[in-house]
Amino acid sequence: MRILVASWPGYGHLLPMVPLIRAAQRRGAEVLVTTGADLAPVVERLGVPAHRSGLTLAESYARLPVVVGELPAAEQPAFAARHFFGAGAVDRARDIADLVAGWRPDLVVHDTLELGSATVAVGAGIPHVTHGYGPSVPGTDAFARVLGAAVAEAGLPDPVPAVLAAPYLEPCPPGLHGPDPEPWQDIRPIRPNAGEPGGYVLPPRDRPIVYLTLGTVVNQNPEAFRAVLEGCLRHPVDIVATTGPDVDPAVLGELPPQVLAAPYLPQADVLPHCTAVVSHCGAGTMFGALCHGLPHLAVPLGADQPANAAALAASGAGLVVTPDGVAAGLGRLLAEPSFRAAAERLAAGAAAMPTADEVLDGLVGSELQDRAAGLR
Structure with a gap:
C-alpha cells in the first residue's frame, strides 16, 4: 500500500501527522511525504522519503503583492486564502501531478491548508483525507471557498467540496473546540501527541x-x-x-x-x-x-x-x-x-481519543475503497 502525506512547508503542519506516518509504517505501507524544499530535511530526519513540491515558506511570503499584516484585519483571511495558500496549492498540485503519474498512491493525507495534493487526488479519483493540526479557526468554511476558487481560476479542479465531504482527522480533544461549527461532514477523532522523543536529557534543575x-x-x-x-x-x-x-x-x-x-x-x-x-x-x-x-x-x-x-x-x-x-x-x-x-x-x-493506528485501520478498510470507487 502506498500513502502520500502532503504538508504545507511549516513544522506545525507536518509534525501533527507524524503519528499517522508511524502507524502507516507499522502496517508495512510505503510512505512518501511531499512538501517544500525547506521542510524536506525535517522529513528526511524522520527517516521518511521526501518529495519536494511547490514553493518554500520564504518563497511563498516573498511573492505576495503586499505584506498580509499591513492589510486591515478583516481583509487578511481572504487575501491569505487566495494569494498564499491558494497560490501555493496550485504550485504544489502541478508538482504532485507529475509524481502521481509514475507513483500512484492508494491514499493521500494532507494537512488542513495543503490542498494541492487534494486537487490532484480529486482529479485522479484517489481517496484523500484531511489531517487537522489545531482547533478550527472561525470562518474556516469561507476561507476554504476562497482558496478553492483560486485553484479553480488556475484551471484545476476546485478540491474544497470533496475535501469537506472526505474524512477529517480531528486532533482537538473534547473541551478545546472553538465556538464555530466544523465545516467537515465526516469528523474522526485522532489522539494528539507531544512529538517524538529525541534522546535529549534535561540537566537537573532545583526549581520548577x-x-x-x-x-x-x-x-x-x-x-x-x-x-x-x-x-x-x-x-x-x-x-x-x-x-x-x-x-x-x-x-x-x-x-x-x-x-x-x-x-x-x-x-x-x-x-x-x-x-x-x-x-x-x-x-x-x-x-x-x-x-x-x-x-x-x-x-x-x-x-x-x-x-x-x-x-x-x-x-x-x-x-x-x-x-x-x-x-x-x-x-x-x-x-x-x-x-x-x-x-x-x-x-x-x-x-481517551483513538490512536493513529486505530484511525488508520478505519481509513484503509473497505469503506475507503468503496468511496474511492465512487470517485472514479
Missing part, C-alpha cells in the same frame, strides 16, 4: 521548570521574545527556552543561569519535567502541553494563535496575555490550582 517558546514562524521577533522572557524571570523558576531552528539564542542577549536556551529541543523530552508552558499558542505547543496536563500562558502573536488561545482560555487550562502581561499572568498560572486541574482534564480527554 517553565518551558518557553514562540514557535517556528513568529519567533523572529527578538524584542517580543525578550519581553516574554523578562516576565518569566520575575518568578522563582528555571526556564527552558527554544528560539526556533533558524534563530540563534544569542539574539536574546546575555542570559542568567536559570535560563537554558537552545534553537530546538524535542518537546517530548522537555515537557515531562515542566510545571507550566509559556508560548505563542501554536497548535503543536498547545497540544504538547495539554498531553502532559500542563497549564499554559498564551501570548498569541498572529496566524491561528488568537483562536487557539481563546479556546484554551475557555477550557480553563490557561490564560491569554500580551508580552507585557507575562509576569502577572504566570504568577496566576503558578499560584491557582484550577489551571492545572483543567489541563489535566484535557489530558485525560486526549488520552
